[in-house]
Amino acid sequence: MINRTASALTNDDRPVLDPFLTPDAAGFDGLRLAEVPFVPELCLHLAEDAIVLRARLEAEVGGALPPPFWADAWAGGQAVARYVLDHPDVVAGLRVLDVAAGSGLVAIAAAVAGAAAVTANDIDPYALAAIRLNAHANGVTVDANRGDLLDGDGDGAEVVLAGDVFYSESMAERMLSFLQRAAKRGARVLVGDPGRAYLPHDRMEVVASYQVSMMGAAEDAQIRHAYVLELFG
Ligand SMILES: C[S@@+](CC[C@H](N)C(=O)[O-])C[C@H]1O[C@@H](n2cnc3c(N)ncnc32)[C@H](O)[C@@H]1O
Numbered sequence: 001m002i003n004r005t006a007s008a009l010t011n012d013d014r015p016v017l018d019p020f021l022t023p024d025a026a027g028f029d030g031l032r033l034a035e036v037p038f039v040p041e042l043c044l045h046l047a048e049d050a051i052v053l054r055a056r057l058e059a060e061v062g063g064a065l066p067p068p069f070w071a072d073a074w075a076g077g078q079a080v081a082r083y084v085l086d087h088p089d090v091v092a093g094l095r096v097l098d099v100a101a102g103s104g105l106v107a108i109a110a111a112v113a114g115a116a117a118v119t120a121n122d123i124d125p126y127a128l129a130a131i132r133l134n135a136h137a138n139g140v141t142v143d144a145n146r147g148d149l150l151d152g153d154g155d156g157a158e159v160v161l162a163g164d165v166f167y168s169e170s171m172a173e174r175m176l177s178f179l180q181r182a183a184k185r186g187a188r189v190l191v192g193d194p195g196r197a198y199l200p201h202d203r204m205e206v207v208a209s210y211q212v213s214m215m216g217a218a219e220d221a222q223i224r225h226a227y228v229l230e231l232f233g
Contacts, residue, residue: 029056030047030052030053030056030071031045031053031071034046036073036078036081037073037078037214038079038081038210038212038226039073039078039082039085039105041085042081042108042109042138043138044073044104044134044137045071045130045137046072047071047072050217050218054068057126069102069127070103070104070124070131071103071130072217073103074163075192075193075194075212075217075220075226076162076163076164076165076166076191076196077103077106077163077164077216078105078163078192078212078215078226079192079208079212080162080163080191081105081192082208082210083190083228084110084113084161085109085113090113090188090190091110091113091114091115093114093115094115094158095115095117095159096110096119096161097118097119097149097154097155097157097161098110098118098161098162099121099149099154099161099175099178100121100162100164101120101144101163102122103130103131103134104127104131104134105134106120106161106163106192107131108134108140110159111141111142112138112140118141119142120142120144121145121147121149122144122145123146123148128144128145128146132144149178150174150177150178151174151178152178153178153184153187154181154182157182158187159187159189160182160188160189160190161190162175162189162190162191164194164216166191166193166196166200167196167198168198169198171198172199176203179191180203183233186233189230189233190229190230190231191204191228191229191230192227192228192229193226193227193229194216194225194226195225204230204231204232205229205232206227207229209227210225210227211225212224212225212226
């Protein structure tokens with residue numbers, strides 16, 4: 001089990017850090033580099049305590065911030081990452097988009113599995129910094145893309161991956177439309193989800209079901225299953 005503190009990173013790691021997440025920043029002190037429970041081949045900078053981390057980052061910037069979703073490996077993301085690593089043919093040699101990437105876990109798994117090019121997209125600037133940091137920690141190249149792509153169709157990606165994106169009604173609505181457009185233009189669309197309330201499971205087919213325990217965010221401690229689902233165009 002890797003459980004190094006983030007401050008143990010060498011100077012070589014520092015150029016990839018964003019100004020938001022420098023080794024001296026309060027937020028960075030609250031992260032640890034750890035093995036991902038369901039994907040132990042990979043490691044991520046995860047929050048020691050997401051609530052404390054958020055409070056420290058807010059104190060640092062002097063204002064409210066969204067929850068640091070990028071500092072947890074969500075159950076749905078872990079499921080897709082596991083699936084991609086176990087079925088590298090899904091992404092090998094292809095252009096992959098990980099939408100709402102958070103830590104970049106899914107994107108990193110795709111890069112390790114042999115994708116030709118991987119883009120990890122998120123709207124949270126801290127997530128972008130975390131994606132760069134985590135890609136570097138795993139020795140892969142991922143293009144961290146900031147912005148809201150959900151009104152598009154995935155910009156030519158041949159595979160679109162989405163981990164744990166159906167956690168609110170408004171996000172689920174926009175995400176489903178986005179993924180449907182991507183699937184309609186021919187992209188393969190895979191979603192990881194532990195069965196959240198807003199998962200549109202009637203529109204998808206389960207391709208893998210995993211029994212899991214104690215993985216992801218603290219509030220997900222009760223989760224016992226995580227699924228990978230395919231959306232067809
Ligand atoms: C629950 S986290 C999942 C992160 C990651 N996929 C995983 O499974 O660990 C959801 C992520 O969606 C991002 N997000 C929310 N709205 C978004 C949007 N419109 N476009 C891109 N990302 C978005 C959040 O910033 C957050 O990082």
